Structure formats: C-alpha cells, structure tokens
Amino acid sequence: MSTKKEILSIFALGGVNEIGKNMYAIEYLNDIIIIDCGSKFPDESLLGIDLIIPDITYLLDNKEKIKALIVTHGHEDHIGGIPYFLKKLNVPVYATRFTLGLIELKLKEHKLLRETKLIQIDSDSTLEFEKVRVSFFKTNHSIPDCLGIVFHTPEGNVVHTGDFKFDLTPVNNQYSDIHKMAEIGMQGVLVLLSESTNAERSGLTPSERIVGDHIEEAFMKAKRKVIISTFASNINRVQQVVEACIKTNRKLALLGRSMVNVVEVAIERGYLTVPDDMLIQPHEINKLDPEKVVILCTGSQGEPLAALSRLSSSSYRDAEILPEDTVILAASPIPGNERNVSKIIDNLFSLGRRLSMDLEAQQKCMFLDMVTKKI
Numbered sequence: 541m542s543t544k545k546e547i548l549s550i551f552a553l554g555g556v557n558e559i560g561k562n563m564y565a566i567e568y569l570n571d572i573i574i575i576d577c578g579s580k581f582p583d584e585s586l587l588g589i590d591l592i593i594p595d596i597t598y599l600l601d602n603k604e605k606i607k608a609l610i611v612t613h614g615h616e617d618h619i620g621g622i623p624y625f626l627k628k629l630n631v632p633v634y635a636t637r638f639t640l641g642l643i644e645l646k647l648k649e650h651k652l653l654r655e656t657k658l659i660q661i662d663s664d665s666t667l668e669f670e671k672v673r674v675s676f677f678k679t680n681h682s683i684p685d686c687l688g689i690v691f692h693t694p695e696g697n698v699v700h701t702g703d704f705k706f707d708l709t710p711v712n713n714q715y716s717d718i719h720k721m722a723e724i725g726m727q728g729v730l731v732l733l734s735e736s737t738n739a740e741r742s743g744l745t746p747s748e749r750i751v752g753d754h755i756e757e758a759f760m761k762a763k764r765k766v767i768i769s770t771f772a773s774n775i776n777r778v779q780q781v782v783e784a785c786i787k788t789n790r791k792l793a794l795l796g797r798s799m800v801n802v803v804e805v806a807i808e809r810g811y812l813t814v815p816d817d818m819l820i821q822p823h824e825i826n827k828l829d830p831e832k833v834v835i836l837c838t839g840s841q842g843e844p845l846a847a848l849s850r851l852s853s854s855s856y857r858d859a860e861i862l863p864e865d866t867v868i869l870a871a872s873p874i875p876g877n878e879r880n881v882s883k884i885i886d887n888l889f890s891l892g893r894r895l896s897m898d899l900e901a902q903q904k905c906m907f908l909d910m911v912t913k914k915i
C-alpha cells in the first residue's frame with residue numbers, strides 16, 4: 541500500500557493543448573525522470589519574443605531528484621529547450637544516435653557540449669533508477685531514430701509513445717516495434733501517454749515512399765531549376781530528394797543553416813547517403829545549367845527569415861527564382877503556421893505573375909502537400 545510520498549506523479553510542463561515545447565516528467569519517491577524538452581515558436585500575438593520554452597520552476601525546486609532527461613526524437617518541439625534547461629540543471633541526457641547528433645549541434649552553439657553528459661541509447665537499452673526502470677521501443681515518425689518509452693514503476697507501467705505514425709514500408713527500413721508494443725500491452729499498462737497531430741483526421745497516413753514517386757515525377761517534368769522545401773530533419777524525405785536528383789542527373793544545393801547542419805550530421809552518422817560529387821555550394825548554382833540544379837531549402841513552414849521566404853521575395857544573395865523554375869513545398873503546414881505558409885505561396889504567385897512562372901508546377905506543390913499529411 542502506498543504512503544503519501546510513494547505516489548506516482550505524471551505531469552506535463554508543456555505540450556498539452558498546444559503544439560510545441562513538449563516536456564513531461566515522471567516522479568516516484570526520489571526519482572524524477574524528464575521526457576523531452578522542446579521549444580515553441582511565438583505567433584504574431586507575441587511580438588518581440590524569440591522562442592518559448594517550458595517553465596521548469598518545479599524542477600528547480602526539486603533538482604536533487606532529477607535523474608535523467610530522456611529524449612524521444614530530434615524535432616525542435618522536443619529538443620529546442622534543452623540548452624536553456626541545461627544552463628539551469630546539469631542532468632544527463634539520454635537519446636539515440638541521430639537525436640544526439642542534433643542535440644550536440646545545439647550544445648555546440650550554446651558552448652555547453654563539454655560539460656554535458658550525453659548517453660547514447662537504443663530500443664534495446666534499459667536504465668535503472670532508484671525505484672523506476674526504463675525500457676524502450678522503436679517507433680516510426682518523420683525523423684529517424686525515434687523511441688517510445690516504458691517506465692516500470694512500483695505502481696505499474698507508464699508508456700509514453702513519443703510522436704509516431706505507422707509506416708509499413710518506411711524509406712529507412714526503421715520499422716515500428718509492433719510485436720514489442722503488443723508484449724508491453726500484455727504486461728499491463730497503468731497509463732498510456734499518447735497524442736497525435738491531426739488526430740481529428742480520419743484514415744491512414746500514406747507511406748513516405750509515395751512522396752518519393754511524386755518528387756521524382758515533379759523533377760522529371762521540371763523544365764529548369766527545382767526549388768524544393770521541406771523540414772531539414774525529415775531525413776527520409778531528403779534522401780528521396782537525393783534519389784530523384786540521381787535519376788534526373790541534377791546537382792543539389794542546400795540553402796538555410798539548419799538544412800546544411802542537419803544534412804551534415806545525417807551523412808556523418810550514416811542516416812543519409814549522398815553521392816560524392818552531388819552537393820554544390822550556393823555560389824555554384826548560377827554556374828550550372830538550370831535544368832541540372834535542385835535547391836533544397838528550409839522555410840517550408842513559412843518562417844519569415846528562412847531561405848524559401850527570402851527566395852520568394854527575391855532577397856537571397858546566391859540564388860533566385862527565375863521564369864519556368866519549379867517550386868515544391870514538400871511539407872504540410874503544422875497547425876498554426878498556415879498563415880505564414882500562405883504568405884509564401886502568395887509571394888510565389890506574385891513572383892510567378894511577374895516572371896510568368898510555371899503555375900502548373902505550383903499546383904503540383906499543393907498535390908505533394910496533399911499526400912504528405914503528417915501525423
């Protein structure tokens with residue numbers, strides 16, 4: 541029987557009823573284990589705010605109990621707050637190989653890499669804390685190397701799914717551990733923490749593989765340069781852009797700091813394969829024939845300072861959108877970003893009107909968007 545102190549507490553410090561700054565905590569006796577530490581981008585009602593991070597007052601008041609920060613995957617809404625958190629609480633960080641690569645980028649930027657204890661885990665790892673044991677299972681999502689977490693507590697098992705989808709034919713062959721999930725279910729689950737963006741939409745998310753066919757077709761039809769924008773972290777989609785470049789004999793230029801950084805981490809850690817001579821520098825774009833070039837850029841969410849936004853308003857130094865170029869938005873807007881994305885599309889249409897750009901290609905963008913609904 542539990543005394544008052546032995547109660548299992550599960551609480552969120554962000555990410556409930558909002559998209560962004562995900563952070564959960566599990567507390568039992570002397571153990572507090574934190575799941576994710578995300579950030580959130582401000583909307584237009586928060587002028588002057590650069591970034592929103594979770595309120596960690598409770599954790600600061602109980603810092604001696606905090607044993608670990610476990611990170612489910614490398615999306616910004618799960619890792620963006622980590623440097624700010626670590627500046628206040630120096631806690632060991634557990635994550636998979638690719639997720640750690642993205643966290644390291646942030647820690648380097650904030651000069652925190654040396655003093656932070658980073659521990660690589662995978663779906664077979666188990667962690668033992670005072671009264672809580674932690675195990676993992678593989679999930680599939682729009683970024684490689686995702687984990688779901690099981691907290692084995694004296695009160696029962698708590699399962700946190702992380703973000704997930706079920707892709708039965710994943711591009712990177714990282715399959716969800718469906719059998720392990722069934723086994724966890726058989727053992728009994730006290731609490732399941734699970735959510736899904738777009739949960740109100742019925743039906744299934746198509747496999748990422750379908751997107752590759754559409755990208756390739758759009759590249760084949762493109763008369764001149766292709767400008768394609770997606771999330772830098774969607775390495776499977778980036779891989780499909782690379783494959784389409786190989787098939788259509790085009791070179792690839794990366795625009796946007798996060799695209800360059802994330803692609804570098806992905807190549808270095810073996811999550812992305814790019815032929816040696818494929819990548820070109822932005823200043824080389826104009827030296828090649830336009831039909832030999834693809835620009836892969838950041839800004840698919842309409843971020844005002846990202847590469848696509850600047851290209852759409854003709855304010856990028858090394859590259860510009862010219863008549864008959866094809867623009868592909870290969871990512872759905874995250875709820876809340878629709879207005880910024882519409883602004884980019886407006887800019888592209890008005891640029892297109894001025895340049896008589898290929899409108900059919902823009903309709904194609906919409907089509908890609910339709911088939912890539914994110915879970």
Ligand SMILES: [Zn+2]
Nearest residue numbers: 613615681703
């Ligand atoms: Zn995610």
